[in-house]
Amino acid sequence: MLDQADPEMDLRALVEESEDFTVDTRVYTSPAIFDAEMRRIFLRTWVYVGHESEIPNPGDFRTSAVGRVPVIVTRDQTGAFHVLVNTCRHRGTVVCREERGNARFFQCPYHNWLYRNDGRLVQIPDSSGYPEGWAGRIGGLLEAPRIAVLYGMIFANFSQAGPSFDEYLGPLRRYVEYWFGHSPTGRVQVLAPFRASYPGNWKLQVENSTDGWHARYVHESALRTMHHFGTRSPAVGWPGATRAFPSGHGVLERPRDDLPPEVQPQFESFRSLLAETYGAEHAEAMFVRRQITLFPSFHLMEFKFRVIQPVAVDQTVIYEFPVRLEGVPDDVNAAILHRITREISISSGGPVSSFVNADDVEAFARVQSGLADSPVERIYFSRGLHREVIAPDGERTGESSDELPQRSIYREWRRLMHE
Structure with missing residues (x-):
């Protein structure tokens, strides 16, 4: 964490604008600042993840990333887009390794948890090992709560707060x-x-x-x-x-x-x-x-x-x-x-x-x-x-x-x- 790495660091002072406009060189070299960027920037603003022409048909998908978070961009059977975190909810395995394709379901290769292409968890093998209703509490693949499409470009935002896409574009x-x-x-x-x-x-x-x-x-x-x-x-x-x-x-x-x-x-x-x-x-x-x-x-x-x-x-x-x-x-x-x-x-x-x-x-x-x-x-x-x-x-x-x-x-x- 950035604050743990350098609790004295003044983030605003890293970029200064007065007579000159200067940037602290640590913004290019500090692993702690880089890690903070992945959380504070990429997970809190609008990030391009793909284009509709890459997934033109129901069931089509392509893998992408938001910062360092792996995602699957899908078009479900109704034609709606989803941006799903490509991480199994069970033990964190990357679910989909293919760059693109067509699939109604994604199956985790580790313990075979099965998800629909809209992210919903539909099957756990030998589910009797869990209490009734347990899978429903866990939910499916995490999904970007906000998606915007402009001229076919698909943007995802993992934060509910902050500017709308129209405000972001300005x-x-x-x-x-x-x-x-x-x-x-x-x-x-x-x-x-x-x-x-x-x-x-x-x-x-x-x-x-x-x-x-x-x-x-x-x-x-x-x-x-x-x-x-x-x-x-x-x-x-x-x-x-x-x-x-x-x-x-x-x-x-x-x-x-x-x-x-x-x-x-x-x-x-x-x-x-x-x-x-x-x-x-x-x-x-x-x-x-x-x-x-x-x-x-x-x-x-x-x-x-x-x-x-x-x-x-x-x-x-x-x-x-x-x-x-x-x-x-x-x-x-x-x-x-x-x-x-x-x-x-x-x-x-x-x-x-x-x-x-x-x-x-x-x-x-x-x-x-x-x-x-x-x-x-x-x-x-x-x-x-x-x-x-x-x-x-x-x-x-x-x-x-x-x-x-x-x-x-x-x-x-x-x-x-x-x-």
């Missing part, structure tokens, strides 16, 4: 609508994920997903490589904007001026389709390239979902799910997938990672190593602090190289960790 909703508006129906199909891992804290990737400043430096060699193979370099200057929102969310916006020549015709027809669907002005607003963080661990990237999975204070797994847009021509979806996979390096039978991700995870590893036993006590997120523009609804706007989204992350981190 003014970010408009930008999420822009992102899903790339489909005329607002629907996407989530494809099989790419997976990568790195020896560093989970927040390093969360910060980086809306960091508009690092690309021209960290990804210099990758950009040269992509240019050599005929792919234009992504926009790495300072055009665009950053946005930050209550609840820790953030957006990085940049012009979509980095299309490989071989897919430009398809994307121009795509732009025309959006204009026909929404009108020219709205379509241009949608066609901006956006990377969106939904705190704590989910990102809407360029035609893909990114999910950050904390493992330990210095171990993190990243899942990236390309999406197929419903209602657009096949050649446009093929061009989108080409855009994503063109930057992908695949080792035979091994993990999948991109040139860009390889650069990022190397940077994360260096940060983690640099802070491990360092006398450096605080790091800075002050870029653009003096020029933030704050709207009445709480949305903050800055330049594309500003550390505005990162400050939003840590404002919400401080609130949840302190409460």
